Amino acid sequence: MLEDFPFYLGLIVAIVFLIMLAEKIRVAYPVLLVLFGLAISLIPGIPPVHINPELIFIIFLPPLLYEASWAISGKELWRWRRIIGSFAFVVVFLTALSVAFVANHFIPGFSLALGFLLGGIVSPPDAVSAGAILKFVKVPKRMSSILEGESLLNDASSLIIFRFALIAVATGQFIWADATLTFFWMLTGGVGIGLAVGWIFMTVHKYLPTDTNTDMALSIVTPYVMYIAAEEAHTSGVLAVVSGGLLLSSKRYLFLSSSSRLRGINVWESLCFVLNGLVFTLIGLDLPEITSGLGDVSVSAAIGYGLLITAVLIFGRILSAYGAVITTLIARNFITVADRRNPGMKVPFVLGWTGMRGVVSLAAALSIPVQLADGSPFPQRNLILFITFVVILVTLLLQGLTLPYVIKKIGLPDVDHPDPEQDEENAIRREMAGHALLHLQNKYSEQLERQPFLRQLAAKWADKSQLRVEEDLAKEVKDVYLDILNQQRNWLLQKNLAEETLDEEIIRKQLKYLDLEEEKLLFI
Structure with missing residues (x-):
């Protein structure tokens, strides 16, 4: 590991320059970083990169989710709670269901349980990619708020589906009563643990004689404690980090000094800058390991399966976006909704085109065990890994590169903020x-x-x-x-x-x- 240190140090330097290049040419940096990782993985002599899924889940995911929960507007999250909830839970479930049936019908050897497993992996869009792209184009505030809110919750819902499907594949059975209780505990337990840990840290900040440095140290530790405590209780670590982060964000002016608030912005922006850069580069670097494990399935056939699943995801999200608008237009006749105006046909299409996949999908795929409990190989593990990589790569390139053009071409008025x-x-x-x-x-x-x-x-x-x-x-x-x-x-x-x-x-x-x-x- 020590002999590879110069390589990883050079990797960070290259990431910094690529992100600056992405800013200059106005391209979302996740696209360039994945292509960069893919390119250098093909160079002879490059140290092999093995991505440990625990490394991504434990090291990368908590701080990235925590920073996002601090950045989002709690008011906007509540205002658009219905559509955010529908995309984060209902659309994720319907996406996983669609992928399950398509995979079961078209991919040899895929049972419905394996299809649900794949659907749970590839169903959540990546927030970092969408955020990086939206920096270069102006979109209505409501759309960016919906995308940010969805990204905070869809990781949790997709990972819940993934866990249930993993149990079904491993045991060969699915008990609805147990699954319902487990699902309820993962939701309520995750939120409860996140709020409890957040309250404890808020109390420490408020009543102990902390200074700016100790505030920063505590803030970095906080998301890891939330995530690990929830996972140890067999509930959702993602929901724990999100709920705890939202609590602390809303109370920041009660327990943090002005110095700590200002320093925190710089510290967290720098930390997440490095983490995001590394994780997207590692996605590209992991291709040789993924390809080598395909076994009897040809690369061309695996690419075809990946493109098929990608098409299901893209069209499914667009249809879901239109379905959400139609449902809202009907529901407004019976209940109070956040906005009674008709958003038209442009907004759902743009919302549907923002479905780039990223780090959570890859981490979930990598976390599939190599063997079942009886020692037999986990069915279709390598093919699931390859399909996930194809989905990430194609959505980043196809949707990531075209989304700015689509937004500019369609032209979306900001009805909530008509003034500059x-x-x-x-x-x-x-x-x-x-x-x-x-x-x-x-x-x-x-x-x-x-x-x-x-x-x-x-x-x-x-x-x-x-x-x-x-x-x-x-x-x-x-x-x-x-x-x-x-x-x-x-x-x-x-x-x-x-x-x-x-x-x-x-x-x-x-x-x-x-x-x-x-x-x-x-x-x-």
Whole structure:
């Protein structure tokens, strides 16, 4: 392992340059990284790469899910909960069912249980790929929120299907009563353990004398504790990380200092940057090992099976997207839905075309045991691995490269935010400045008369001019300014909750600005 260290070090450097290249040529970096891994795997003398599925599940998955749960808007997640829930659970199940019947009918030696196993593996779209692509094109906020919310939950639902199918293949039977109880425990237990661990860490952050460094160390440990605790309890580690991450994200302003919040953004962005780069490169690097295990099945036949399953996934997701819209249009006559407007025929197609597969699918396929309990080889394991690789590669290349063009060609209006983002941001700033000025004048009128710095603040909020900070500020002035910053922070949080269609990204920008203002006081 030590002699291969320079290779892996060079791999990280190459990943950094490829991601920069992807930004320059405006291509989603997972596409370039998979092709890069595929290319160097064919070079003679390259050290063989064996991907341990436990490495991906334990090392990679918890932090990536945790960071995503902090980045997503909880308000948007709740607003679009019905369609997110339908895509994350109902569509994943229907996709696995479709793959099971197609594989059973067209692939020799595939039973329905094996088909469900394959369906559970390839059913969840990859959030990282979609997110990387959507950076280059503007899509309505509701669509990005739905995709982000779906990606947080579909990994859990697909892995639950995968586990049930694995038991059915290994034992040759499927007991519905046991499966129902297990499914209920995996859902409730995963969420419960995630919330409990999140509450414990939040209490530690809040009541123990932590500083920025210890906050960062605790934040990195948190998703691993959530995941491992849930898995040890035989429930869903994915749901534990997601639910715990959402809890801590929503309470971040109660237990983290401004320094820790600002440092956390940089730490987590850098950590996930490296993890995402490595995992997509490893997907390509693993091809020789996958191909060598095909045995009696020819490579051309295996590629054909992979393309067949890919077609089922693509068309199935598009049909599901249209089905979800039709269901919503019918349901709005009987129940209150998040939006009663007809989204048209363009939005479902784009939503259906965002079904790139990635790391979770590969990790699940690799986690299939080599042998059954009786010592016999696990049926079709190598073919399932190869089909999974083909699905990942084709969806990344076909959908990943064409999605920006499809979005630009179709043109999706943002009905929730018709005004430019800068206009919305400026309006929020004006309202926030007016709120701060009113608070300063009403509560600190006496200090306002005798402190020049506070008069500068009042002038700044009155005419939106830039403030020149004096070198030395009295403690009284700092206390007043901190109180005003907290008032502005609370006002922003309340406004975000009160206005359903307000873009939370704008609110978060202003909250970050307030954290930066608070940081400045440490050096004055």
